[in-house]
Amino acid sequence: MKKTFWQKLSAWHKGDYDFTLKTTDHVDPQIIHEYTGKEHTIQALSRKERAFSGALYNVLCVLFCLILIGVLLGAVVSLPPHGNAENPAVNEVMDRYVEEGMQETGAVNTVAGMILDYRAFDTLGESFVLFTAVCAVTILMKNTKRTAPDGTPLPMVVAPGIVDYSKDNIVKTVSRFLIPFIFVFGVYVLLNGHLSPGGGFSGGAILGSALILFSMVYGEDRAAAIFSERLIKTVVLVSLSFYAIAKSYSFFTGANHLHSIISQGIPGRILSAGLILPLNVAVGFVVCCTMYSFYMYFRRGRIQ
Amino acid sequence: MLREIFLLLLLGGLIFCAIATAVSKRLMKMIIIYMAYSLIMSVIWLLLESPDLGITEAAVGAGVTGVLFYLALRRIHQVDKDAADQDVSSDKNERGE
Numbered sequence: 049m050k051k052t053f054w055q056k057l058s059a060w061h062k063g064d065y066d067f068t069l070k071t072t073d074h075v076d077p078q079i080i081h082e083y084t085g086k087e088h089t090i091q092a093l094s095r096k097e098r099a100f101s102g103a104l105y106n107v108l109c110v111l112f113c114l115i116l117i118g119v120l121l122g123a124v125v126s127l128p129p130h131g132n133a134e135n136p137a138v139n140e141v142m143d144r145y146v147e148e149g150m151q152e153t154g155a156v157n158t159v160a161g162m163i164l165d166y167r168a169f170d171t172l173g174e175s176f177v178l179f180t181a182v183c184a185v186t187i188l189m190k191n192t193k194r195t196a197p198d199g200t201p202l203p204m205v206v207a208p209g210i211v212d213y214s215k216d217n218i219v220k221t222v223s224r225f226l227i228p229f230i231f232v233f234g235v236y237v238l239l240n241g242h243l244s245p246g247g248g249f250s251g252g253a254i255l256g257s258a259l260i261l262f263s264m265v266y267g268e269d270r271a272a273a274i275f276s277e278r279l280i281k282t283v284v285l286v287s288l289s290f291y292a293i294a295k296s297y298s299f300f301t302g303a304n305h306l307h308s309i310i311s312q313g314i315p316g317r318i319l320s321a322g323l324i325l326p327l328n329v330a331v332g333f334v335v336c337c338t339m340y341s342f343y344m345y346f347r348r349g350r351i352q
Numbered sequence: 353m354l355r356e357i358f359l360l361l362l363l364g365g366l367i368f369c370a371i372a373t374a375v376s377k378r379l380m381k382m383i384i385i386y387m388a389y390s391l392i393m394s395v396i397w398l399l400l401e402s403p404d405l406g407i408t409e410a411a412v413g414a415g416v417t418g419v420l421f422y423l424a425l426r427r428i429h430q431v432d433k434d435a436a437d438q439d440v441s442s443d444k445n446e447r448g449e
Contacts, residue, residue: 245403245404245406246403246404247404249408250404250408250411253407253408253411253415253416254407254411256411256416257415257416260416260419264419339416343416343420343423346420346427
């Protein structure tokens with residue numbers, strides 16, 4: 049039966065017709081059943097429809113690219129000239145950061161002083177963005193017991209097998225040599241964030257990558273034996289709460305001109321810069337646990 | 353002078369990688385080119401005197417993101433289509449748990 053465009057639209061509104069369920073590819077009904085628990089009969093597009101949607105797709109792609117390129121080039125053209133003294137970026141804030149940052153924050157690395165002292169509130173927000181991302185991944189990827197509409201339990205969906213690196217001699221030998229160095233480098237970047245380039249985010253990302261490499265090479269079960277779901281939850285929650293409480297104290301004393309018990313120390317020493325070092329460690333833990341649990345949820349749908 | 357030439361080479365590589373990522377047909381290849389893009393980008397961050405970003409880009413862009421993309425492709429059964437010849441282990445060790 050031939051339908052007009054309007055009939056198709058009203059059928060789509062009522063839920064009888066879904067144009068997204070037509071595809072150009074061959075879809076394995078077994079996979080659809082595995083994921084949705086329903087029998088789907090996906091029709092292939094007719095030749096005319098395929099030609100039309102292909103042409104529409106190409107035209108829209110080219111249009112979108114042209115508009116995007118135009119917007120980006122327009123933005124670049126309207127930027128102020130580089131290095132001009134009249135630029136809005138050249139103001140007293142930058143001078144303050146560069147000239148008095150070291151005395152005020154105690155951090156030799158001005159970037160760390162900026163993101164964890166002057167703008168620590170932003171960094172707290174960033175850590176919570178990561179926390180929210182973990183929550184979203186958990187909701188999407190966690191393997192739970194699912195049932196089909198008629199009540200029969202469905203098999204758990206797991207990522208299909210990945211090449212088993214624990215049987216690969218080259219990868220295993222190189223990793224055994226490399227993983228300790230990556231860990232130590234991550235800890236160094238984390239603890240030296242206020243003295244040298246690096247800090248919480250970079251150090252946490254390096255530690256997370258090392259954990260991922262470890263669980264890839266030595267198997268998820270060995271990694272899960274050390275890093276349980278409970279441990280990861282506790283570490284993330286304690287880090288975020290510590291960050292919030294410590295920074296609340298520092299904001300409270302700062303805003304009311306009270307004397308803070310946290311001293312800045314001597315710039316250049318490892319135990320200096322007041323709160324920056326513990327805050328770096330807290331951010332690093334959050335990032336590390338985020339990376340690792342992303343990997344585990346994508347890999348097997350659970351942490352343990 | 354030498355620094356400028358090096359930077360231009362890197363920028364050329366960056367543009368090449370970006371276009372190659374967009375036009376490559378095989379998804380697995382696309383991920384690997386994307387990781388190369390991140391690696392070049394991290395060297396450029398170093399040359400632009402922001403080593404903080406360089407370290408993060410190398411760890412996140414070239415490391416973790418690539419692995420996550422790979423696992424996502426696995427989940428939607430695309431890697432088997434792409435690189436059937438490189439699979440040593442089949443699905444059996446995962447399915448049986």
